[in-house]
Amino acid sequence: MKRRQLVAACAAVAAAWSTPRASAQAYPERPIKIYQGFAPGGNADAIARAVGLEMGKTLGQPIVVEAQSGAGGTIAAATVARARPDGYTLLLATGGHAVAGALYNTLPYKSVADFEMISTVTYFPFLIVVNANSKVQGLPEVLAAARAAPGTVAYGTAGVGSTHHLAGELLAKMAAASMLHVPYRGDAAALTALLGGDIPFIVAPPTAVMSNILAGKLRAIATTGPQRWPGLPNVPTVAEQGVPGYDVRSWAGLMAPARTPRPIVERLQAETQRALQSAAVRQRLEEMGGEARGSTPEEMKTMVSREVDKWTQVVADAKIPRQ
Template identity: 35%
Template sequence: MKAGKFFPSRRLAWGRRFGAAAAAVAGLGVSGAAAAADNYPSRPLRMIVPYAPGGNGDIVARIVADGLTTRLGQQVVVDNRPGGSSIIGNDLLAKAVPDGYTIGVIASTIAVLPSLMPKLPYDTLKDLTPISLVGQTPQVVVVASSLGVNTLKDLIALAKSKPDVLNYGSTGVGSTGNMAGALLNLMAGIRIVHIPYKGTAQINSEVMSGRLHVAIPSVTSSLAHIRAGRIKPIGLTSTQRSNQLPDVPTIAEAGLPGYSAVIWNGAFAPSGTPKPILDRLSKEVAAAMRSPEAQKRYGALGAETIGSTPQEFDAFLRSEIEKYAKVIKASGLKAELVR
């Protein structure tokens, strides 16, 4: 028997058998994933929240967790893992088993971290998968009453006449207030100096005293002071006006078209989570955020519920990362762990 005649046909036979076996295994994998999705969820879910209990990020996450518990028929347990500018919790989520039973709700600083801290222990776009954009909270540019500024155009004009003289406060480098101020500087061509503070309450107090000229806190944290006339609002960072401050224009309306710097929160899963489960979670998060209870609780934060598909949220996340990469590069911001 000649090897040249036998072994080619033998290899061909084995190739056919291997191909058939591989196809069968692949088919089992697809049907197994579909079956898992059909039975999902069969046990409680863990929701990692990279913030301390009681803060805005924690409150938002619990609104989502309560809604999902009702929608899915399984308890969604919040697991607070604060620290390291949310990096600790983000990394824990990125390294979790991608079976749909560990998810997380993370705020907009996740789009800032890749440019501010290039050596993260995880890759934001490769290790985390967007589920749904949950909602957004507008910030508001407020000024000291003693500054003599009534509009955003007034502020820009004053800042251009006094570069590096005016200041604005935030809770630290990379915080939402810092990013909003840096974007304002970049788009308006002005130089208002950033001063970090330990908390929003201190910032509001400094603006009221006139020691701090400008701040960009959330609407919720500044609303009482605005209504009391202790600080003056001149522009919202969102693309739409706030129901709580209907007479305050957006920054885009007030002279900087295209400006947007909101605090947003989104639901994420570890990469590798089966698509049918991601789609189910996305659908349920969106439905949960449309419920009257979620609307009421989220609205109390001065926020707007959203709900999106994984694809929509992924595109939004990438655009936010790109936007803040440009801001950080242009502003020369240096890494600093923020809360």
């Protein structure tokens, strides 16, 4: 009897160790779901669908995108963090994932430790935009005015604690200037205020303002990335205009729950890289103002960790109340 029990116990242990490997080898056997934490039809939704559709072609299973909006993307992140780590539940995280890690006192997950990073997908800058009728020709004028009269130069964003807001706070810190942040409820409201002359400039993603720039109603005076944005190649970066080292870009990337088997992570990373080589995917990302750019899981983990640290310091320096 003891011999039978010992054999059974050894078999159980062997099965426990072999199941993840076998599961990874057979993966995927059913549809995969990507959660994204913002409204259906928005940038995050479009990015997830564009990449997911292409990945599904060679994975041999459909990839379904589900919006779980609210709380700056943290509801979707929490759903994925507590999901079974089998590769069938993924997160399309954005730059807001790192901002949330810096801004919220308590989250039901750890922004880095509770996820397996798969690959980045895209990066895109923000634009600093004025009304077309504004006399301001460049960012140095704005910063000079902010230094001369601290707290009187106002800028609008999509809301308190948004990446747009923190981009403005980081600009003020690095430029040794003091500006007044005016939060609105989303990019559309900030855009309306700018068009109406209620605010001198806003920080916004390209998708929110490009149609009005092309229509001649707005002018971009700076881009926030390290290089000029191809969509507006004549607009200089913030760094070019007297703030060296300034670099704020939002990003999107795929994550899985922590402890997802490495072979599955590697398969998903390889398929993400392949999808980003698709002309259709690259064109779709460019239409949204982004640059297709993948990464290794390790590179993405390093990037997200640095982003959380950077925004944590900005939140502290700007005395933004943690939520």
